[in-house]
Amino acid sequence: MKKRVAIIGAGPAGLMAAEVLSQDGYEIHVYEQKPSAARKFLMAGKTGLNISHAEPIEQFIQRYDQAEWLAPWVKKWDAHWIQQWMKGLGIESYIGSSGRVFPVEMKAAPLLRAWLKRLVENGVIFHYRHQCLNLNGATLSIKNLLIQEIIEQSFDAIIMACGAVSWSQLGSDGAWQQWLAAHDIEAFQASNAGVEHAWSKFMQPVFGQPLKRVEAWVEGQTKTMGDIVISHYGLESGLIYKQGRALRQQQKNGQAMQLYLDLIPEQSMEQLAKKLQPSKKQSLSNVWRKAGLDAAKANLLRELVAKHLWNDPLALARQIKHLPIALTGFRPIEEAISCAGGVKRDVLSEQLQLKSNPHVFCCGEMLDWDAPTGGYLLTACFATGRAAGEGVHTYLAAQK
Numbered sequence: 001m002k003k004r005v006a007i008i009g010a011g012p013a014g015l016m017a018a019e020v021l022s023q024d025g026y027e028i029h030v031y032e033q034k035p036s037a038a039r040k041f042l043m044a045g046k047t048g049l050n051i052s053h054a055e056p057i058e059q060f061i062q063r064y065d066q067a068e069w070l071a072p073w074v075k076k077w078d079a080h081w082i083q084q085w086m087k088g089l090g091i092e093s094y095i096g097s098s099g100r101v102f103p104v105e106m107k108a109a110p111l112l113r114a115w116l117k118r119l120v121e122n123g124v125i126f127h128y129r130h131q132c133l134n135l136n137g138a139t140l141s142i143k144n145l146l147i148q149e150i151i152e153q154s155f156d157a158i159i160m161a162c163g164a165v166s167w168s169q170l171g172s173d174g175a176w177q178q179w180l181a182a183h184d185i186e187a188f189q190a191s192n193a194g195v196e197h198a199w200s201k202f203m204q205p206v207f208g209q210p211l212k213r214v215e216a217w218v219e220g221q222t223k224t225m226g227d228i229v230i231s232h233y234g235l236e237s238g239l240i241y242k243q244g245r246a247l248r249q250q251q252k253n254g255q256a257m258q259l260y261l262d263l264i265p266e267q268s269m270e271q272l273a274k275k276l277q278p279s280k281k282q283s284l285s286n287v288w289r290k291a292g293l294d295a296a297k298a299n300l301l302r303e304l305v306a307k308h309l310w311n312d313p314l315a316l317a318r319q320i321k322h323l324p325i326a327l328t329g330f331r332p333i334e335e336a337i338s339c340a341g342g343v344k345r346d347v348l349s350e351q352l353q354l355k356s357n358p359h360v361f362c363c364g365e366m367l368d369w370d371a372p373t374g375g376y377l378l379t380a381c382f383a384t385g386r387a388a389g390e391g392v393h394t395y396l397a398a399q400k
Contacts, residue, residue, distance in 0.1 A: 002026055003156040004156050005021055005026050005027070005156060005157045006158045007031070008132050008140075008159065008162055009160070009161035009171070010034075010126065011038050011041060011172075012382055013363040013382070013385035013388070014161030014385060017361075017385045017392070018119055018124045019386075021392060022123060023122070029127060030127065031131075031132055031140075032127065032129075033129065033131040033132075033171060035129055036128060037112065037128075038108075038112050039171055040167050041108055043170060045106075045109065046108075048106045050101070050373070050374060051378050051379075052376075053376065054080075054095045054099045054100075054101055060074070060078070060079070060379075063371050064369055064371045065245055065369060065371070069345050069369065070369055070383065073380075076386075079375070089118065133150065135176075137359060138158060138360075139152055140155070140158065157359055157395060159361045160362045160363070160366060161364045162174075162175075164341070165334075180343065180356075184344060185343055185344065186340075186343075188339045189341055190330040190333040191336055191337070191338045191339050191370050192338045193333070193337065194231060194233060194234055194240065194330070195235050195259070196327060196328045197233075197325060198328065199230075199232070203299055208230070210296065211228045211261070212227050213227065214297075215261065216228065216239050216260070217259075218258070218260070219260070225265060226242075228240060228261075234331075235259075238373055240259075244340075247259065247330075251329075258325065259327055260323065260324055262320070262321050262322065263300070263321075264291070264320055272313075275287075275290065278313070301316075301319065301323070304324075338377050343362045343366055344368050345367075345368060348362060351390070351391030352367075352388045353391055353395060363385045363388035364385060367384060
C-alpha cells in the first residue's frame, strides 16, 4: 500500500511539499480549512506578485534573520530556480529594475491555477473546508466544516504548513500552537507592519501622503532609501519594514523605539543651510519649499522640531538630515504582512522534523525566521516547503 502523508495548509509551503512528494508515489492529502487554496498568496498578488529577488545570493541570504539556517535551502531553490519552475507551469517571468522577480501577468491567480492543476493531475488529494483540530503522534482529528463531522485519520507522516498568525482571516490563525509545547515556539511578533506615533491634529492634512526619497535608519544600522507614507497611526511602507528587525531589537532590549530620517539625502547639510537662510521677500513656507521640503516633509518638521529652530538655518538643516521620530510600537499583528517568531530551530532536525515527534515536519511561515518584503518571504516558504517534502521522503524511505 502507498504510504500516506497529510499536509496541513494549502499555502505556498504546503503546496511545494506536496509537489515534491507527488513525484514519489505517496498518497498525499492536503487539508485546508478555507474553501480554496493559498488565499494569502492570492491577496499578495493583487497588486503585482513579487515572487523572489534576483540580487546576488550572498546578499539575498542576509535579508533573513536566520540566514545560516535557511541558506542551504534558499541557495538550492533560489530566484533562478523559481523562474524556471514557473516556466514549467507555463508562466513567464521578468526581473524588474529593482531586481524583483514578477510573473509577466503580475497576478498570482494564473500561477496558482496552473500549479493546483498539475498537483491534482499528479494525484494530490485536496480537502477544502477541513479543519485540523488536534495532532497526536501520527493521528489527526479533522473536522469537516461542511457537515460538522469530526474524524480521526492516521498517516505515515504529517507536514505542518499552517502559516503564522498574520492575516488570520485568510486562514493562518495560529491554532496549531496548542499542538506543540510552549517552549518549542518563539512568541510571534508583527513583521512588515506599520509603526505607531501619536500625531497632533496638525498632521491630519498630510495623512496618506508620502515622504518621497528619504533615508531611514535605526541607530547603528545601515541607511536605506525609499518612500514612507504618513498614516493616521504613524508611518507605513516597505522602507519602514526594512527597519523592523532593528526596531524589534530595541524593544527586546528594553529601549525606546526610535527611527531616524534624512528628509533630503541628495543635499549636504551645508547646502541645505544655505538654502534655508531667512528672506524678507519670502515666507518661511516658500523658503522651505524651494529648499526641497514639500507639504508632507514641511508638516513633519513643524510637528517634530521646536519652533525656535525654524529660522536657524544650520540647526534646521541638522534636523532635516537627522530627524528622530519616537515610536510607540508596531501595528497589531493581525494587520502585519508577516510575522517574526515561530517553531524554533533547535526543536527541529536538519530536515525540519520535530525532534519530539518524528512523524511531523514543519515548514513555511510557522518557522522562526523573518525577512522583509521583496520576494524573500515567498522564496523561503517555497524552499522550506521543498525541504520538508524531501525530509519526509528520506524518513519514509528509511521505514521500508
